[in-house]
Amino acid sequence: MRWRLRYSENQYERHNNGVDIIFKIAGIGIIVAVVCQLLKQTGRDDIAMLTALAGLVVVLSMVIGLIATLFNSIKSVFDIY
Amino acid sequence: MDLYSLIGFSAVAAIAGFTVKQFEKRIGTLITAGACAFMLTALIGASSGVISDLKALGEMGGVSPETLGTVLKAVGTAYLMHFARSLCTDLGETGLASAVELTGRVLLLVIALPAIRSTAETVIKLVAYSVG
Numbered sequence: 570m571r572w573r574l575r576y577s578e579n580q581y582e583r584h585n586n587g588v589d590i591i592f593k594i595a596g597i598g599i600i601v602a603v604v605c606q607l608l609k610q611t612g613r614d615d616i617a618m619l620t621a622l623a624g625l626v627v628v629l630s631m632v633i634g635l636i637a638t639l640f641n642s643i644k645s646v647f648d649i650y
Numbered sequence: 651m652d653l654y655s656l657i658g659f660s661a662v663a664a665i666a667g668f669t670v671k672q673f674e675k676r677i678g679t680l681i682t683a684g685a686c687a688f689m690l691t692a693l694i695g696a697s698s699g700v701i702s703d704l705k706a707l708g709e710m711g712g713v714s715p716e717t718l719g720t721v722l723k724a725v726g727t728a729y730l731m732h733f734a735r736s737l738c739t740d741l742g743e744t745g746l747a748s749a750v751e752l753t754g755r756v757l758l759l760v761i762a763l764p765a766i767r768s769t770a771e772t773v774i775k776l777v778a779y780s781v782g
Contacts, residue, residue, distance in 0.1 A: 587688035588659055594681050595666040602673030621674070628677050632684040639687045639733070642694045646701060647726025648719055 590635065594628050656692060660685070683737050690733060717765065724761050727754065 601624030608617035643649065663685030671678030701722065708718045731754030738747035 587685065587692075588662055590688075591659075591663050591666050591681060591685055594677065594684060595670050598670035598674045598677035598681070601677065602670075605674075624674070625676055625680075628680050632680050632687070635684045635687040635691070639691045639694070640730070642691055642698075643726050643730060646694055646698045647722045647729075649723055649726045649730075 587635070590631060594631060597624055597628055600624075656689065660689065679740055682740055686733065686736065690729070720761060720765055724758050727757050727761060730754075731757070 601621060604620050605617045608614070608620060663681060667678050667681040667685065669678075670681055705715070705718060708715070731750060735747050735750045735754070738744075738750055
């Protein structure tokens with residue numbers, strides 16, 4: 570149990586980088602696409618559009634975090650304003 | 651992050667972006683943008699030691715911190731503007747991308763203007779000294 574705990578901690582440390590957020594965004598994109606297709610097939614085009622919009626907003630909020638990290642690090646390293 | 655992680659990360663991000671672009675074009679583009687931002691953040695983290703070394707070297711050589719700060723500010727501005735420009739190009743907005751590029755150039759000029767001015771003043775002083 571103990572080694573498993575330690576192993577999982579190591580795994581968390583190893584995967585606590587950009588790859589997991591990329592996979593998260595890709596999963597959201599595929600799920601949104603499937604749901605949109607289903608809704609379009611059943612004739613609910615307006616809800617499909619809303620679903621696509623909601624997925625886009627969720628993904629955008631995740632990407633904004635990455636971009637904010639980039640901006641903050643550039644600001645602190647290069648002393649811009 | 652080390653070299654191989656970054657290579658694997660770029661490959662994974664490219665495959666994921668390409669795959670998702672088939673279904674949802676906008677989300678696929680956002681994957682690419684997020685991967686770009688993460689990659690550039692990793693580069694900044696790796697190069698911050700280089701920049702502090704450069705500052706130490708400049709102090710050893712007698713370069714004033716203002717001059718080095720101006721150069722660093724210009725480099726950072728160019729970096730940010732390059733990121734914004736490539737983001738606009740990825741999203742297919744070439745007009746906005748060229749506007750961002752022009753804005754970046756003008757901002758760089760604004761940053762570099764004090765250095766240009768002090769150089770010109772030095773040259774004018776030298777000319778006045780040699781003539782008069």
